[in-house]
Amino acid sequence: MGFLIVVRGGGEEAVAAMEGDLLARGAAVEALTPARQPGMPESAIPASAAMLAKHGVIVLLSSDPSCPGVPVEVIQGESALDAEARSTFLRRLELAGRIPAASGELEPGEEELVRERLQKLGYL
Amino acid sequence: MPISPHGGRLVARQVEGPEAAEQAAGLSGHPVIQLNEREACDLEMLGSGAFSPLEGFMDRAQYEGVIEDMHLPDGPVWPLPVTLSSKQDTDSLSPGCRAALRDPSGRIAGSMVVGEVFEADLEREARLCLGTADVAHPGVAYLRGLSGSYISGSITSFRNRSAEPFADRKLDPRETRVLFKARGLETVTAFQTRNPVHRAHEYIQKCAMEVTDGLLLHPLVGLTKDDDIPADVRMKCYDALLSNYFPASRVVLSVFPAAMRYAGPREAVFHALIRKNYGCTHFIVGRDHAGVGSYYGTYDAQLIFDRFTPGEIGIEPLRFEHSFFCRRCDGMATTKTCPHSPDNHIVLSGKKVREMLSLGEVPPIEFSRPEVASILIEWARNRRD
Numbered sequence: 001m002g003f004l005i006v007v008r009g010g011g012e013e014a015v016a017a018m019e020g021d022l023l024a025r026g027a028a029v030e031a032l033t034p035a036r037q038p039g040m041p042e043s044a045i046p047a048s049a050a051m052l053a054k055h056g057v058i059v060l061l062s063s064d065p066s067c068p069g070v071p072v073e074v075i076q077g078e079s080a081l082d083a084e085a086r087s088t089f090l091r092r093l094e095l096a097g098r099i100p101a102a103s104g105e106l107e108p109g110e111e112e113l114v115r116e117r118l119q120k121l122g123y124l
Numbered sequence: 125m126p127i128s129p130h131g132g133r134l135v136a137r138q139v140e141g142p143e144a145a146e147q148a149a150g151l152s153g154h155p156v157i158q159l160n161e162r163e164a165c166d167l168e169m170l171g172s173g174a175f176s177p178l179e180g181f182m183d184r185a186q187y188e189g190v191i192e193d194m195h196l197p198d199g200p201v202w203p204l205p206v207t208l209s210s211k212q213d214t215d216s217l218s219p220g221c222r223a224a225l226r227d228p229s230g231r232i233a234g235s236m237v238v239g240e241v242f243e244a245d246l247e248r249e250a251r252l253c254l255g256t257a258d259v260a261h262p263g264v265a266y267l268r269g270l271s272g273s274y275i276s277g278s279i280t281s282f283r284n285r286s287a288e289p290f291a292d293r294k295l296d297p298r299e300t301r302v303l304f305k306a307r308g309l310e311t312v313t314a315f316q317t318r319n320p321v322h323r324a325h326e327y328i329q330k331c332a333m334e335v336t337d338g339l340l341l342h343p344l345v346g347l348t349k350d351d352d353i354p355a356d357v358r359m360k361c362y363d364a365l366l367s368n369y370f371p372a373s374r375v376v377l378s379v380f381p382a383a384m385r386y387a388g389p390r391e392a393v394f395h396a397l398i399r400k401n402y403g404c405t406h407f408i409v410g411r412d413h414a415g416v417g418s419y420y421g422t423y424d425a426q427l428i429f430d431r432f433t434p435g436e437i438g439i440e441p442l443r444f445e446h447s448f449f450c451r452r453c454d455g456m457a458t459t460k461t462c463p464h465s466p467d468n469h470i471v472l473s474g475k476k477v478r479e480m481l482s483l484g485e486v487p488p489i490e491f492s493r494p495e496v497a498s499i500l501i502e503w504a505r506n507r508r509d
Binding site for chain 1: 128293302376
């Protein structure tokens with residue numbers, strides 16, 4: 001089951017920031033905002049959002065929907081535009097098992113440093 | 125594919141070397157929070173990611189979720205509180221302020237962005253987490269020494285690794301993960317101990333190695349009881365055992381810098397989850413794991429895992445019976461595999477072993493490897509002299 005994220009304020013820039021972070025984690029994301037779906041009547045957004053969420057998509061909205069039974073998370077636009085606040089918000093969702101975790105993998109350069117230390121200590 | 129850390133991502137909240145010194149210097153003028161020995165151990169564990177997904181000392185919601193239900197508010201299993209007690213006036217600690225964390229040696233060992241200060245009922249915590257409020261229990265005695273007020277917040281740990289005890293034998297979770305990958309160990313069993321390894325534990329470890337690729341021998345060198353054998357002596361014993369009786373490419377010896385809680389079953393889960401963060405896929409849970417005295421049932425530490433779904437824990441507990449040498453079997457066995465009566469079994473109590481060592485007597489070879497026994501006899505002799 002997907003869910004809805006309402007980005008209150010901050011405009012398309014805030015929605016795009018959220019979308020970028022979610023896509024980077026491999027989540028299925030769709031933004032249903034007037035700018036991103038120009039032909040879609042506003043009245044059609046709740047039903048579309050609910051349908052997408054039912055099929056596991058995380059739906060980004062710029063206004064509060066009326067979608068009974070669909071989980072909704074809310075982030076203020078200023079938080080969505082702030083990398084650290086966005087990270088905290090996503091971390092909460094990650095721990096709740098609602099979005100994929102950030103990889104936490106070491107960058108190649110970092111792994112090389114770890115290998116060097118392991119060699120120095122005689123482990124490798 | 126390495127096992128995922130608990131909560132999905134390995135937390136990294138530590139800085140080292142010049143950066144650590146610089147950050148510590150930058151805290152001049154900020155409030156200082158004193159850490160006790162356990163909290164200093166916890167700070168290091170938080171910073172290295174061993175306590176992932178925790179990012180700092182717990183707030184009230186996390187604390188309540190953990191002591192009542194063994195879950196963090198966001199969902200992951202977490203069986204024991206990781207808290208920072210206030211030792212002085214907390215008026216200068218406003219939410220969002222940055223404070224220096226000073227360890228018992230006086231070193232600024234980290235920083236914390238303060239979340240909240242909250243009151244806790246420590247007797248309730250003891251009953252729920254330790255299963256007793258008896259002050260003779262070391263975990264209860266620890267709680268009795270606290271103020272009852274906790275300070276939460278996300279931390280950054282300042283490491284000075286070269287100056288840490290067992291610096292060249294201590295690997296962080298990121299390092300063990302890289303090491304297992306480099307050695308091609310896809311499945312690794314972790315073995316927690318705060319004692320020398322005798323034949324009984326060696327047998328269990330080797331049983332585990334028959335079904336997994338490698339072994340992480342992870343002796344605890346943080347805060348333990350006064351009557352535990354000192355960590356440096358134990359390390360010599362482990363080295364002697366591993367170099368003589370284990371295949372080097374499949375075993376990793378690294379110290380575990382955590383403090384004991386003596387919380388029995390809850391601590392067994394705690395230890396398992398932490399080893400998952402170190403990249404281990406299996407964890408040995410013996411009888412009365414992390415127990416003390418007679419506060420916990422023999423199998424409580426094994427049975428507690430049944431309260432969770434395998435997906436919630438993520439690391440597989442390997443439950444072992446007490447093992448021994450059986451004269452009739454002419455080999456190591458457990459009550460699961462040996463049909464003979466106890467009078468055929470060579471079992472020595474810890475007290476008996478200590479008595480023998482202090483008298484310079486070598487325990488039977490069926491109980492302890494001679495290389496290990498000689499180190500312990502030497503230690504006992506020096507202590508007596």
